[in-house]
Amino acid sequence: MSESQHSQPDEQLKFLRLHLTNFLSYRSATLDFTDLVALVGPNATGKSNAVAAIKLLREIPYHGLPVAIARRGGFDQLRHRSSGRPYNPAIRLDFRFGDEEESFYELKLRGVEGKRYEVKEERGEVHGADGYVYSFLASDGMLTWSERRNDGTLVENPELQLAIPPGQSAVSVPASYGVFLVSRVLQSMQTVEINPARVGELQDPSSTREFEPDGSNTASVFDTLSPADKSELVDELAAIVPGIDRIEMRRFADKVTLAFYQEIHAGKRREFLAKQMSDGTLRAFSILLAMHQPSRPNLLVIEEPEIAIHLGALRTLVDILQQQSEASQVVITTHSADIIDTLGVDSIRVVWNEGGESRIAAVAEHSREPVRQGLITPGQLLKSDSLDPAAA
Template structure:
């Protein structure tokens, strides 16, 4: 489970530390930086599974990811603390250096895996050279690649790579789900839901109990839907819905005829029940085009998903905040102050109003009175690479 994320000089973040829970909801107005936090995690994954160059290119270039400020920052970085299991922990960080010409490279990278109370394994790379290496392994690291991609072949570091590379991020696009879709293995749901048919097929064929559960839950969200199935059309594939229209036999409709809300709800279900079991599932604005009553059911389903995956949601929906499963511990407030995104727990005044039953979280959000906790101390780039005490190297 991802326990803590530290970000420096990435997009709207100056220097921040965020503690997240198994189920976390980021709430705040449009433009505050909720999506930037999700994208920071996605950026880490993209650097590992592709390259730094491609991750930057896909975001519009280095000027689009480096925070703009009067201080003219040239470096940005990330640090992630991960709970791998009940005893093992990982501390992974890296820093990117840039110059005036627009060139960039991995300046520093460090990973510490602690197993139990005393056994630790560590590597550190500075400007492509191992400052602290692993015995018998000295791979050549390209300037735009992270060492963990190669080091993951070592047993102790493999779980760190597996966790970070299996994080999945979703912003569902109903029009992409409606379209006839290319053939796909269906193991991992794409970020926009555009391979939903293949993912459903994979669940239907290999996880029949989950398929029956998914179908039943969809009928609760969209009561007229009695079944959803995979359909092959030549070299393409799509979804077919059975819908009760009051006749003795349900009528069949393809995805192109279904509402945005139904397609989004199905996509959320597929994200939870997909065969790949992501380490983390991040969904942006799950409430979009979904009826509040159906949203309550979906939040229940997402809560059930924490047994397999960590759940991260972004929202500005009062209805979602007022769900019976949402507590203060699940909530982080996102705000933008002087061009800098801050993410912190709910503030004392809002907390008191909520605990005293003076207002619900949704009412506080609607009234613009959802305040934020006291600010944290600032961090410098050195915080990524403080020297940790290693008890034993193996």
Template sequence: MPSVCAMGSLKALLKRKQQRLYYMAIKRIEIQNFKSFRHQTIELGQFNVLIGANASGKSNFLQIFQFISDIAHHGLINAISMQGGIEYLRNTNLAGQKDFALKIVLDSTPEMAYEFALHFDGAGFQIEQDKLVLNPENEASEVAVIFSTNGNIKIGNVLSELQQDVLDKIRLIKTLKPQTLLLEQPIFRLALTEILNDVDIFNTISVYDFDAKQSKKTVLRAGKQELETDTSNLAIVLKHILVDQEKKRLFFNMLSYVLPFVEDIRVQPFSDNYLIITLKETYSKVYLPTAFISDGTLNAISLVTTLYFQEKPLLLIEEPEKHIYPYLISEIVDIFKDRSEEKQIIITTHETEVIKHTDLEHILLIYRDNEGFSKICRPFEKEEVKTFLQNDLRAEYLYTQYLLGIIDAT
């Protein structure tokens, strides 16, 4: 396993060799009437670990981001359908009592927020609000850059705040079709990309849920070079990594940190048009095909591939520690911390070993209140939790004893 010094030199290599990505993509999310949420404001950091019991709403939280991505890629109508329709998009207890609303505060200069709201009318909906604003932290000084009313576009007076070429792109948007959002417009996202240091945040959101059973399958050699969210094309992605000597060196350096027994990995032809992953361990002379590789090993390979070889400023991963031996989880958390210097990372877990090795300020706790709505808080901000920690009770113990939930359940 690499030493601390080796890890330090690796970090230096990363900063020299890799293009430095934009730091924190999303500063805050506000959501209303979405799945198990009534109303929630979530302040995000560079590294965010969402913990909570089963059915507390962890997956629903990630679905907020999936919904945003689906709108950008497929349009609002399709995105709602992909969530199961209006019936399952909104909270079943609230139904039509409250509008759906989403506000995304971007970590930009100047600070900006994109927000929209939907009013439900039986089985249908209307767009009540759709706008991009400057200075969202202060309502008195908030300025609309562009907003849509019934598909009609209006541009705010922001000449002094934004570059002229950005404004020129925004002005190209004249009207929108019914039930269509600004976020669906490529020219709108292009303007945002220029504001966000050439990072297209909305087009690059992916929610990963590693599935070793998918990674074990043979895959057609002709396919996407970008990793699928279920890692079903892992063989194709690895093939492109391993033919590049610099990427290959980085890949095996990082892999040895979490899987020290792996000596080599190959992607080999299988039949005429298929590829398969094979792996050689240090104490064996045989390359094992994926059918004989453990789920934990494949998930660790997927994790390294996602963190170091997917050019995305925001990574969301559901239970990345699945099937991984508890002893290795401290190394996994170290890798997350390392990559969070250059990417914004959000993971979900209910594994106590992850909590044990994560600084408390990075932890978000999700729970259900007395009415069944999901709520999110930061335990580190609770004085009662600090008192327990000062008395040598570790965070993972507090979590298993439900003591991180010393919070208002209202």
């Protein structure tokens, strides 16, 4: 079967859950995804470590497994430790295309002498919309794969093999269509942690159509949007920052920036360059732009969107994210009780640390019930440290 005959990943992709085993502070945990999820919990409990797993998975097809691990501080830093003993990490991602059966990708690593690592096992199974199941397994440096119909009939590629370079991921060597599909799935996740200073400064022109996580190429990305997308983004920003009615790219020699047009008095409008806008405005604009970028991710992770954004604007931003999450799933890490109240209790995942191990769970039923009865809000529970997780 040629690649042109295969079904392609599409807007029907949904992420279901992320399983972490012996990864950083997690001994064993599962993060369940919905359209919009908020990770809440005190500092140093493990929220950023869950995000680190998503970053690692995304970077494997882009940069290769060795670079993705090096960016997390090296293999030895990834391993969970209990009583001083390091354990071998594993990550599994469950997802689905449309109404098909669940698909998955799993990566297991193990340490070897000299604080190095090797891929113990890497496997995936993708149920495509074309009625085919694409499977692969990488173990002991060899990749095998097969394709079959939903009824189990083998189509082609029985026990074909390919050598994988030591320490590398099969996803970086897309020899089969199943591996290619997993690579596309991993690339469709993105994390952003906006730095308003990088958004406001003069930027180098960028040929990429992909949003940089810190917002350092906002001018170039905005310029690639269609007129309809630009108009929608401006309207959304105007709901957060009243008076904004136009945004344009400006060139200064070999640099670019954005100009924001805002009505300051009745009938009077003024142009403000990005560096003149508040940090909260630049952060809100960049988050919205990440949602509208041409290579729109199927899963967007936003770290602490509340920083520098005032309360009224924050609630509006979250409302917009909720609307946009119908097209792209969203994960937020936050300490904001106001965000939690805007989202509702079903969207909350509590992260806590117990005995040196990070854990993730939905809100416990005894915390949900008073919220349902209108006796208290999720944000008030969070402030009073009473937003308890469901028992494992």
